[in-house]
Amino acid sequence: MKSELIKKIEEADLPEKTKNDLKKYLGDQDISKSQFETILGRIKEEYANTRIEPCEAVGVIAAQSIGEPGTQMTMRTFHYAGVAEINVTLGLPRLIEIMDARKTPSTPTMTIYLAGDYATNRDMAREVSWQIEAAPLHEFGDITTDMLDMRVNVHLNRDVCKKRKITIDEIIDRSPQKIKDKNHYRDFEFEGDSENAIISFMPKDRESYQNLFSLAEHVRKVIVQGIDDIERVVVRKENGEYILYTEGSNLKGVFEVDGVDTSRTRTNNIAEISEVLGIEAGRNAIIDEALSTLREQGIAVDVRHIMLVADMMCIEGEVKQIGRHGIAGEKESVLSRASFEVTVNHLLDAAIANEVDILEGVTENVIVGQPIQLGTGDVKLIAKSRVN
């Protein structure tokens, strides 16, 4: 294709994608200059027609376009579907979760991609999974409660420790500290014997068996390897690389593990993404999650509607829910807020705060019986006085 034509395409007021398509389809065609001009002209015209017109009520269209297929979801699913033996909430409950901007989803899960050799070597991938999966102390040895001497003894299994790439000393160092920090349980003393791989815990108050048993419970459950929030890790091979799927999510923690690809690893916890990666990543996460939830149900909703919703949720710099505590509750207009939910409270608060409603939105104007400022209602014409 002639560079002169490419330049013309580049200069046109068209989206990037259309330009690339044009270059692709016209690339190997032998067309004359006037033919090219006609094609470009028609495309420009067509593009202008597809653009949404000023004053169009895009929000209502988006609401309807997501809401109507949403009603079909209710009937079909309230179930869970397994991906790689891991349960993930899908269907309408998940969609509600996304729109409500919950701090934690009901089934947090991560997709962890691995970097370099870790992605192709099964054993190395398994190693990473051990660094991530939360492993309680009882998985590394036998725990016995000695009621005579009032102590809890842990006999560590050297083979398991070796296989899991953790040293006896590390466990001896970490476990008492972890019980103190994470479980906030401090009334105990401990002795570590790395020669024989034994750790003993003694309660401070040796009079009560109850203390001994609650200590034993803490010792059993203390997490000595992995990331606390991640309960389970499944290694799967997809498209020639090993990928870890997890139950539980901790993006920050996982990013610190060696071998994790920090550029692709993701979670389904939108709040966590926007906190760790920023609001723009949060916006992308909302779009991706909502779209994949709908698509999984076989419902085709145009991305543009979801993009609009995601934009509104992220416009203030943090992820806000759609509803009383988010977008709908922070509208400028008193009447608009009052017409949504908890009417009396809004009217009362507005009266106390001496709020003024300037009647700019749709709802307010419908309430007071004025033409709404949408479509042709938003255009104000000023007639020029005739000059004689």
Add this chain to the structure above:
Amino acid sequence: MSTNFSVISHVMVPDHQIMSVEEIDELLSSYQITRDQLPKIYHDDPAVKEVGAKINDVIRIVRISQTAGRAEAYRMVVKRPKK
């Protein structure tokens, strides 16, 4: 967080660029809006910290759009309100 980790390199984070004063003026006049009508981004947003933007800067975000291929968005850096 480890020092070698950069949020910008993540696939979900689009490119963030600090705009010059001239660019901001041009943007505002082309849309006929004021600064505070722009969408916001908090000053402690990880991506903002990475590009080193200050409060009241305007950031150009070059998104990889599913519809347009490439789309530009703008956000003004504001202080995170206290709860």
